[in-house]
Amino acid sequence: MGQLRLHESCTLLPINCDFRSLQPTAGRQQTTQPTASQIEVCFSRPGRCPGLRSTGEVCLMSSRAVLLPIILAICGCSRSDPPRDPQIVVNRGAVDFGTSAGLGTYVGTSRSDSLDIKNGGIQDMVVNSISISGDSVFTFTTSQPLPYTVPGLQHLFVTFYFAPTAAQAYSASAMILSTASNAPMKTVSLSGQGVAPP
Numbered sequence: 001m002g003q004l005r006l007h008e009s010c011t012l013l014p015i016n017c018d019f020r021s022l023q024p025t026a027g028r029q030q031t032t033q034p035t036a037s038q039i040e041v042c043f044s045r046p047g048r049c050p051g052l053r054s055t056g057e058v059c060l061m062s063s064r065a066v067l068l069p070i071i072l073a074i075c076g077c078s079r080s081d082p083p084r085d086p087q088i089v090v091n092r093g094a095v096d097f098g099t100s101a102g103l104g105t106y107v108g109t110s111r112s113d114s115l116d117i118k119n120g121g122i123q124d125m126v127v128n129s130i131s132i133s134g135d136s137v138f139t140f141t142t143s144q145p146l147p148y149t150v151p152g153l154q155h156l157f158v159t160f161y162f163a164p165t166a167a168q169a170y171s172a173s174a175m176i177l178s179t180a181s182n183a184p185m186k187t188v189s190l191s192g193q194g195v196a197p198p
Helices: none
Strands: 002-006 010-015 019-023 027-029 035-043 053-062 067-075 088-090 111-119 125-134 138-142 148-150 155-162 169-178 185-195
Touching: 088 169, 088 185, 111 148, 125 138, 138 169, 148 155, 155 169, 155 185
Parallel strands: none
Antiparallel strands: 002 035, 010 027, 010 053, 019 035, 053 067, 088 111, 111 155, 125 148, 125 169, 138 155, 169 185
């Protein structure tokens, strides 16, 4: 639920989202003086893990015909409570240092990218180690020294670095060893493209 202070009449319109309901409903909201209004959103994200964030947009079409986008950051939770056993949840299964967008990294420089490791369970999860196998141009650091105990529903952040030594494609994999009951050995793929400097 968010609070919005309206200074003029406007039309409320949800876009780019899968909201099931919006209160007040889409339509013209009349006001003659600044007033605080509550916006309550009911959304549906089937298959999401507890705590993973989703986003949507609500736009205001004012009486001056100006479209004002308001970005709502929404935290989705499952209908049931989180599992008691520690569960490892990563925000992505691959770190590609921009190659999926057609980007490369100049030889002799370094590019960084991050990974979010979450404990999706209630009990503590111990991340014992992270190791990289493959091309040696990939390295990493962690937000806390390993081994590290991640409390229930909390996070550990990993920063990977890519420093190509030649103009070619590189690949490797990072193995995360933990006490997670769902995936005690979690693999994340690493890739990057070295580019000759201009």
